[in-house]
Amino acid sequence: MDRRKFMTGCLGLPLLAQAGGAQAQAGLTKVIFPFAAGAGGDTLCRLIAQEMAPALQRTIVVENRTGGDGLIGIKAVKGASPDGSMVLVTTGPTMYLLPMVETTPSFDTAKDFMPVSLLARFEFVLVINPAVDATDFKSFVAWLKAHPDKTSFGVPSNGTIPHFMGSKLEKDLGIPLTRVPYRGSAPILNDIVGGHISFGITTLADALPQHRAKGVKIIAVASAERSPFAPEVPTLKESGIDLVADAWYGMWLPAGSPPEFASKLGAAASAALAKPEVKEKLTAIGLIPVGSTPEGLTKELAANIALWQPIVKATGYKIEN
DSSP states (O other): OOSOOOSSTTTHHHHHHHTTSOOOOSSEEEEEEOSOTTSHHHHHHHHHHHHHHHHHTSEEEEEEOOOGGGHHHHHHHHTSOSSSSEEEEEEHHHHHHHHHHBSSOSOOHHHHEEEEEEEEEEEEEEEEOTTSSOSSHHHHHHHHHHOTTOOEEEESSTTSHHHHHHHHHHHHHTOOOEEEEOSSSHHHHHHHHTTSSSEEEEEHHHHHHHHHTTSSEEEEEOSSSOOTTSTTSOBTTTTTOOOOOEEEEEEEEETTSOHHHHHHHHHHHHHHHHSHHHHHHHHHTTOEEOOOOHHHHHHHHHHHHHHHHHHHHHHTOOBOO
Protein backbone atom coordinates (compact mmCIF):
# COMPACT_ATOMS: atom_id res chain seq x y z
CA MET A 1 0.00 0.00 0.00
CA ASP A 2 2.92 2.13 0.66
CA ARG A 3 6.12 2.52 -1.29
CA ARG A 4 5.86 4.44 -4.43
CA LYS A 5 5.07 4.16 -8.05
CA PHE A 6 7.88 6.53 -8.99
CA MET A 7 7.83 5.20 -12.52
CA THR A 8 10.95 3.20 -12.03
CA GLY A 9 11.24 1.28 -8.80
CA CYS A 10 14.73 2.68 -8.36
CA LEU A 11 13.86 6.33 -8.76
CA GLY A 12 12.35 6.63 -5.28
CA LEU A 13 15.41 5.24 -3.50
CA PRO A 14 17.78 8.11 -4.20
CA LEU A 15 14.98 10.54 -3.43
CA LEU A 16 14.64 9.01 0.02
CA ALA A 17 18.34 9.14 0.69
CA GLN A 18 18.59 12.67 -0.61
CA ALA A 19 15.67 14.02 1.48
CA GLY A 20 17.00 13.51 4.95
CA GLY A 21 18.96 10.27 4.92
CA ALA A 22 16.06 7.81 5.20
CA GLN A 23 16.50 4.96 2.77
CA ALA A 24 13.74 2.56 1.84
CA GLN A 25 15.26 -0.89 2.06
CA ALA A 26 14.36 -3.33 -0.70
CA GLY A 27 12.18 -6.14 0.59
CA LEU A 28 9.11 -5.99 2.79
CA THR A 29 6.70 -3.12 3.35
CA LYS A 30 4.02 -3.46 6.01
CA VAL A 31 0.73 -1.64 5.70
CA ILE A 32 -0.60 -1.45 9.25
CA PHE A 33 -4.39 -1.46 9.60
CA PRO A 34 -5.30 -1.19 13.30
CA PHE A 35 -8.67 -2.94 13.09
CA ALA A 36 -9.96 -6.42 12.37
CA ALA A 37 -9.62 -8.24 9.06
CA GLY A 38 -12.64 -8.72 6.87
CA ALA A 39 -14.07 -5.20 7.06
CA GLY A 40 -14.21 -2.48 4.38
CA GLY A 41 -11.02 -0.73 5.45
CA ASP A 42 -9.15 -4.02 5.41
CA THR A 43 -10.37 -4.66 1.87
CA LEU A 44 -9.27 -1.16 0.87
CA CYS A 45 -5.76 -1.84 2.20
CA ARG A 46 -5.42 -5.13 0.39
CA LEU A 47 -6.65 -3.75 -2.94
CA ILE A 48 -4.20 -0.86 -2.90
CA ALA A 49 -1.35 -3.06 -1.71
CA GLN A 50 -1.99 -5.43 -4.60
CA GLU A 51 -1.96 -2.57 -7.12
CA MET A 52 1.14 -0.86 -5.78
CA ALA A 53 3.41 -3.85 -5.15
CA PRO A 54 4.42 -4.52 -8.79
CA ALA A 55 5.15 -0.85 -9.47
CA LEU A 56 7.27 -0.58 -6.32
CA GLN A 57 8.97 -3.92 -6.90
CA ARG A 58 8.43 -4.80 -3.27
CA THR A 59 6.59 -7.37 -1.22
CA ILE A 60 3.73 -5.46 0.43
CA VAL A 61 1.72 -7.11 3.17
CA VAL A 62 -1.25 -5.87 5.16
CA GLU A 63 -1.02 -6.48 8.88
CA ASN A 64 -4.00 -6.14 11.22
CA ARG A 65 -2.65 -4.91 14.54
CA THR A 66 -5.83 -4.64 16.55
CA GLY A 67 -6.33 -3.49 20.11
CA GLY A 68 -6.28 -0.38 22.24
CA ASP A 69 -9.05 1.21 20.15
CA GLY A 70 -6.58 1.41 17.27
CA LEU A 71 -3.65 2.60 19.38
CA ILE A 72 -1.54 -0.55 19.04
CA GLY A 73 -1.28 -0.16 15.28
CA ILE A 74 -0.90 3.61 15.44
CA LYS A 75 1.92 3.39 17.98
CA ALA A 76 3.69 0.77 15.86
CA VAL A 77 3.89 3.18 12.94
CA LYS A 78 4.66 6.15 15.17
CA GLY A 79 7.76 4.36 16.45
CA ALA A 80 8.80 2.93 13.10
CA SER A 81 11.86 4.05 11.17
CA PRO A 82 10.98 6.72 8.56
CA ASP A 83 12.43 4.57 5.80
CA GLY A 84 9.20 3.56 4.09
CA SER A 85 9.13 0.08 5.63
CA MET A 86 5.89 0.76 7.52
CA VAL A 87 2.77 2.73 6.58
CA LEU A 88 -0.41 3.41 8.52
CA VAL A 89 -3.86 3.22 6.98
CA THR A 90 -6.70 3.99 9.33
CA THR A 91 -9.84 6.06 9.69
CA GLY A 92 -9.62 9.81 9.97
CA PRO A 93 -11.63 9.75 13.21
CA THR A 94 -9.06 7.47 14.81
CA MET A 95 -6.40 10.08 14.15
CA TYR A 96 -8.32 13.09 15.44
CA LEU A 97 -10.62 11.63 18.11
CA LEU A 98 -8.16 9.56 20.12
CA PRO A 99 -5.95 12.56 20.98
CA MET A 100 -9.13 14.35 22.14
CA VAL A 101 -10.26 11.64 24.54
CA GLU A 102 -7.03 10.35 26.10
CA THR A 103 -6.12 11.95 29.41
CA THR A 104 -2.52 11.95 28.23
CA PRO A 105 -2.51 11.73 24.43
CA SER A 106 -0.42 8.84 23.13
CA PHE A 107 0.32 10.66 19.91
CA ASP A 108 0.06 14.00 18.19
CA THR A 109 -1.09 13.46 14.63
CA ALA A 110 0.58 16.60 13.30
CA LYS A 111 3.92 15.96 15.04
CA ASP A 112 4.19 12.17 14.94
CA PHE A 113 2.99 11.43 11.41
CA MET A 114 3.58 12.54 7.85
CA PRO A 115 0.33 12.88 5.84
CA VAL A 116 0.21 10.98 2.57
CA SER A 117 -3.30 10.84 1.10
CA LEU A 118 -7.00 10.57 1.62
CA LEU A 119 -8.06 7.17 0.31
CA ALA A 120 -11.81 6.72 0.48
CA ARG A 121 -14.90 8.18 2.09
CA PHE A 122 -17.58 6.18 3.84
CA GLU A 123 -20.88 6.56 5.66
CA PHE A 124 -22.14 5.41 9.05
CA VAL A 125 -25.32 3.40 9.51
CA LEU A 126 -27.56 1.91 12.19
CA VAL A 127 -27.92 -1.85 11.78
CA ILE A 128 -30.36 -4.30 13.38
CA ASN A 129 -31.19 -7.99 13.14
CA PRO A 130 -34.02 -8.53 10.61
CA ALA A 131 -35.76 -10.65 13.25
CA VAL A 132 -36.37 -7.52 15.37
CA ASP A 133 -39.97 -6.37 14.97
CA ALA A 134 -39.16 -3.02 13.34
CA THR A 135 -39.43 -1.83 9.76
CA ASP A 136 -37.61 1.51 10.09
CA PHE A 137 -35.81 3.74 12.58
CA LYS A 138 -38.97 5.11 14.21
CA SER A 139 -40.48 1.68 14.77
CA PHE A 140 -37.13 0.46 16.10
CA VAL A 141 -37.10 3.29 18.65
CA ALA A 142 -40.58 2.16 19.73
CA TRP A 143 -39.25 -1.40 20.01
CA LEU A 144 -36.34 -0.23 22.19
CA LYS A 145 -38.73 1.59 24.53
CA ALA A 146 -40.80 -1.55 24.82
CA HIS A 147 -37.72 -3.69 25.53
CA PRO A 148 -35.55 -1.74 28.03
CA ASP A 149 -33.51 -4.89 28.70
CA LYS A 150 -32.37 -5.05 25.07
CA THR A 151 -30.71 -1.69 24.54
CA SER A 152 -27.13 -2.88 24.07
CA PHE A 153 -25.46 -1.62 20.90
CA GLY A 154 -22.09 -2.27 19.34
CA VAL A 155 -19.46 0.21 18.15
CA PRO A 156 -16.16 -0.59 16.38
CA SER A 157 -14.26 0.69 19.42
CA ASN A 158 -14.46 3.31 22.15
CA GLY A 159 -13.65 6.91 21.31
CA THR A 160 -14.95 6.62 17.74
CA ILE A 161 -17.59 8.49 15.75
CA PRO A 162 -20.09 5.62 16.33
CA HIS A 163 -19.38 5.94 20.06
CA PHE A 164 -20.30 9.64 20.05
CA MET A 165 -23.21 9.04 17.69
CA GLY A 166 -24.55 6.62 20.30
CA SER A 167 -24.16 9.26 23.02
CA LYS A 168 -26.15 11.74 20.96
CA LEU A 169 -28.87 9.19 20.18
CA GLU A 170 -29.19 8.33 23.87
CA LYS A 171 -29.66 12.01 24.70
CA ASP A 172 -32.02 12.79 21.83
CA LEU A 173 -34.18 9.68 22.29
CA GLY A 174 -34.23 9.76 26.07
CA ILE A 175 -33.51 6.03 26.22
CA PRO A 176 -30.66 4.59 28.34
CA LEU A 177 -28.38 2.71 25.95
CA THR A 178 -25.54 0.33 26.77
CA ARG A 179 -22.51 0.75 24.52
CA VAL A 180 -20.45 -2.37 23.78
CA PRO A 181 -17.03 -1.72 22.18
CA TYR A 182 -15.63 -4.23 19.70
CA ARG A 183 -12.43 -4.62 17.71
CA GLY A 184 -13.78 -3.57 14.35
CA SER A 185 -17.08 -3.96 12.53
CA ALA A 186 -17.06 -7.65 11.64
CA PRO A 187 -17.62 -8.90 15.21
CA ILE A 188 -20.42 -6.35 15.70
CA LEU A 189 -22.27 -7.72 12.70
CA ASN A 190 -21.71 -11.28 13.90
CA ASP A 191 -23.22 -10.47 17.30
CA ILE A 192 -26.19 -8.70 15.72
CA VAL A 193 -26.88 -11.79 13.62
CA GLY A 194 -26.45 -13.93 16.73
CA GLY A 195 -28.87 -11.80 18.73
CA HIS A 196 -26.29 -10.85 21.36
CA ILE A 197 -26.83 -7.11 20.84
CA SER A 198 -29.88 -5.26 19.54
CA PHE A 199 -28.15 -2.94 17.11
CA GLY A 200 -24.86 -1.55 15.96
CA ILE A 201 -23.44 1.67 14.59
CA THR A 202 -20.84 0.95 11.97
CA THR A 203 -19.88 1.84 8.44
CA LEU A 204 -22.14 1.28 5.48
CA ALA A 205 -19.19 -0.35 3.70
CA ASP A 206 -18.90 -2.98 6.42
CA ALA A 207 -22.64 -3.61 6.80
CA LEU A 208 -23.64 -3.48 3.13
CA PRO A 209 -22.74 -7.06 2.10
CA GLN A 210 -24.81 -8.58 4.91
CA HIS A 211 -27.59 -6.03 4.38
CA ARG A 212 -27.82 -7.06 0.73
CA ALA A 213 -27.79 -10.73 1.77
CA LYS A 214 -30.53 -9.94 4.35
CA GLY A 215 -28.34 -11.11 7.23
CA VAL A 216 -28.70 -7.70 8.89
CA LYS A 217 -30.87 -4.68 8.17
CA ILE A 218 -29.68 -1.10 7.79
CA ILE A 219 -32.43 1.19 9.11
CA ALA A 220 -30.77 4.62 8.90
CA VAL A 221 -27.81 6.35 7.27
CA ALA A 222 -26.01 9.17 9.09
CA SER A 223 -25.21 11.14 5.95
CA ALA A 224 -26.64 14.43 4.73
CA GLU A 225 -28.45 12.66 1.90
CA ARG A 226 -29.47 9.10 1.17
CA SER A 227 -26.57 6.94 0.16
CA PRO A 228 -26.24 5.96 -3.51
CA PHE A 229 -25.29 2.50 -2.23
CA ALA A 230 -28.54 2.03 -0.30
CA PRO A 231 -31.01 4.61 -1.61
CA GLU A 232 -33.93 2.79 0.00
CA VAL A 233 -32.60 3.60 3.49
CA PRO A 234 -33.67 6.97 5.01
CA THR A 235 -31.20 9.30 6.70
CA LEU A 236 -31.29 9.98 10.43
CA LYS A 237 -32.36 13.53 9.65
CA GLU A 238 -35.36 12.18 7.75
CA SER A 239 -36.13 10.16 10.87
CA GLY A 240 -36.10 13.22 13.11
CA ILE A 241 -32.55 13.02 14.48
CA ASP A 242 -30.37 16.06 13.78
CA LEU A 243 -27.17 14.15 13.18
CA VAL A 244 -24.90 13.98 10.14
CA ALA A 245 -21.65 12.05 10.36
CA ASP A 246 -19.35 10.66 7.73
CA ALA A 247 -15.70 9.80 7.64
CA TRP A 248 -12.80 8.60 5.56
CA TYR A 249 -9.68 6.46 5.44
CA GLY A 250 -6.26 8.04 5.15
CA MET A 251 -2.62 7.04 4.79
CA TRP A 252 0.28 8.27 6.94
CA LEU A 253 4.02 7.70 7.22
CA PRO A 254 6.06 8.12 10.40
CA ALA A 255 7.21 11.66 11.11
CA GLY A 256 10.58 12.44 9.59
CA SER A 257 9.80 10.70 6.33
CA PRO A 258 10.93 12.76 3.33
CA PRO A 259 8.14 15.08 2.12
CA GLU A 260 9.02 14.28 -1.49
CA PHE A 261 8.46 10.61 -0.79
CA ALA A 262 5.11 11.30 0.90
CA SER A 263 4.02 13.25 -2.16
CA LYS A 264 4.99 10.40 -4.44
CA LEU A 265 3.17 7.90 -2.24
CA GLY A 266 0.06 10.07 -2.31
CA ALA A 267 0.20 10.30 -6.09
CA ALA A 268 0.64 6.53 -6.36
CA ALA A 269 -2.27 5.85 -4.02
CA SER A 270 -4.46 8.23 -6.00
CA ALA A 271 -3.44 6.53 -9.24
CA ALA A 272 -4.34 3.13 -7.81
CA LEU A 273 -7.71 4.40 -6.57
CA ALA A 274 -8.47 5.86 -10.01
CA LYS A 275 -8.15 2.49 -11.73
CA PRO A 276 -11.57 1.35 -12.97
CA GLU A 277 -11.20 -2.13 -11.52
CA VAL A 278 -10.27 -0.74 -8.09
CA LYS A 279 -13.10 1.79 -8.13
CA GLU A 280 -15.55 -0.93 -9.08
CA LYS A 281 -14.48 -3.19 -6.22
CA LEU A 282 -14.54 -0.39 -3.64
CA THR A 283 -17.89 1.04 -4.67
CA ALA A 284 -19.29 -2.49 -4.55
CA ILE A 285 -18.69 -2.49 -0.78
CA GLY A 286 -19.81 1.08 -0.14
CA LEU A 287 -16.50 2.95 -0.24
CA ILE A 288 -16.06 6.08 -2.34
CA PRO A 289 -12.44 6.25 -3.59
CA VAL A 290 -11.00 9.75 -3.59
CA GLY A 291 -7.23 10.14 -3.25
CA SER A 292 -5.51 13.45 -2.50
CA THR A 293 -2.24 15.23 -1.97
CA PRO A 294 -0.65 15.24 1.52
CA GLU A 295 -1.94 18.83 1.82
CA GLY A 296 -5.45 17.63 1.06
CA LEU A 297 -5.28 15.12 3.91
CA THR A 298 -4.01 17.82 6.29
CA LYS A 299 -6.90 20.11 5.35
CA GLU A 300 -9.48 17.35 5.85
CA LEU A 301 -8.05 16.50 9.25
CA ALA A 302 -8.21 20.12 10.41
CA ALA A 303 -11.84 20.50 9.33
CA ASN A 304 -12.88 17.40 11.24
CA ILE A 305 -11.08 18.48 14.39
CA ALA A 306 -12.99 21.76 14.30
CA LEU A 307 -16.30 19.91 13.87
CA TRP A 308 -15.97 17.18 16.50
CA GLN A 309 -13.91 18.78 19.26
CA PRO A 310 -16.85 20.63 20.89
CA ILE A 311 -19.10 17.55 20.56
CA VAL A 312 -16.56 15.29 22.24
CA LYS A 313 -15.83 17.83 24.96
CA ALA A 314 -19.52 18.08 25.82
CA THR A 315 -19.69 14.34 26.58
CA GLY A 316 -16.83 14.52 29.08
CA TYR A 317 -15.58 11.15 27.83
CA LYS A 318 -11.95 10.37 28.58
CA ILE A 319 -9.72 7.34 28.26
CA GLU A 320 -7.42 6.78 31.23
CA ASN A 321 -3.98 5.87 29.99
